[in-house]
Amino acid sequence: MVDDTPRQRILEATYACVARWGLSKTTVEDAAREAGLSRATVYRYFPGGRDELVDAVVAWQHLEFFVRLYQEVHGASSLEEVLERGLRFARRAVLEHEVLQMVLRTEPGVLLPKLTVETNRTVGLISGFLVPYLRDHELAPELDVDEAADFLARMILSYISSPGHWDLTDPAQVAELVRNELLPGVVGGDRADR
Numbered sequence: 001m002v003d004d005t006p007r008q009r010i011l012e013a014t015y016a017c018v019a020r021w022g023l024s025k026t027t028v029e030d031a032a033r034e035a036g037l038s039r040a041t042v043y044r045y046f047p048g049g050r051d052e053l054v055d056a057v058v059a060w061q062h063l064e065f066f067v068r069l070y071q072e073v074h075g076a077s078s079l080e081e082v083l084e085r086g087l088r089f090a091r092r093a094v095l096e097h098e099v100l101q102m103v104l105r106t107e108p109g110v111l112l113p114k115l116t117v118e119t120n121r122t123v124g125l126i127s128g129f130l131v132p133y134l135r136d137h138e139l140a141p142e143l144d145v146d147e148a149a150d151f152l153a154r155m156i157l158s159y160i161s162s163p164g165h166w167d168l169t170d171p172a173q174v175a176e177l178v179r180n181e182l183l184p185g186v187v188g189g190d191r192a193d194r
Contacts, residue, residue, distance in 0.1 A: 007045045009035045014057045019099045023054060023110045058111075061100075062118050065093060066125055079133035083156070083178045084171065090160045091168035119157070126153035137187045148186035155182055 013034035017026040028050050032042045046053040072089040076082040094100065103111045127149035134145050134152075143151070159166065159177065167173045 006035075006037060006041060010037065010042055010045055010053070011057055011060050013037075014053055015061070015099065018054075018057065018103065023103055023107050026050075026054070028053060058118065062122070065090075066122075068093065070129070073129075076133075079130070079137060080175075080178055080183070082130070082133055083152070083182060084174045087156065087159060087168055087174050087177070088171065090156070091163060094160060122157060123150065123153045126156060134186070137183075139186055143186060151185055152182060155185065 010031055013036075014026060014031040017030045017034055021030070028039055028042050028046075031053060032039045035042070042053070043049065046056060069086060069089055073082045073085045076085055100111075127146070130149040130152055131145055134148050139145065139148050159168065166177050168177075
């Protein structure tokens with residue numbers, strides 16, 4: 001079902017304006033015009049004005065990303081498979097997100113603080129998703145499931161944004177990264193070699 005509420009129309013319109021002009025140049029008036037609504041309607045849904053509106057668009061796109069990520073890894077049978085599929089999808093999604101890439105190129109100082117606010121929520125979402133898969137592994141003696149999930153979530157985010165020498169589009173390299181760098185940080189014994 002398509003969400004055609006005024007709030008959603010405003011979010012989509014603001015996103016279109018950001019894609020066209022960037023974060024700094026997008027105004028409440030631009031969003032209202034693009035949505036075919038009055039400024040008063042925009043302020044009714046976003047009383048904090050432009051800052052609240054931009055924060056809401058970032059949060060909306062953040063949620064959209066995780067819905068798509070969940071769809072990508074849904075049905076994975078192991079922690080290894082979740083990590084491999086998730087890393088490949090996430091890196092590709094970040095690189096192919098034209099608006100994100102444009103804003104990161106042209107206005108990183110405006111966007112990065114907003115993404116930083118979302119980081120704790122992101123870590124929590126990823127951690128919560130990983131917990132059931134981690135329960136099937138013998139963890140390193142000093143870690144509990146929540147600590148292991150938190151560690152993996154933070155490492156995953158790090159590799160998605162800055163993969164270093166790893167090619168996250170190559171399934172063989174992603175499998176090697178998961179087995180040789182991510183899992184040894186959380187699993188005990190020889191379980192990471194499976």
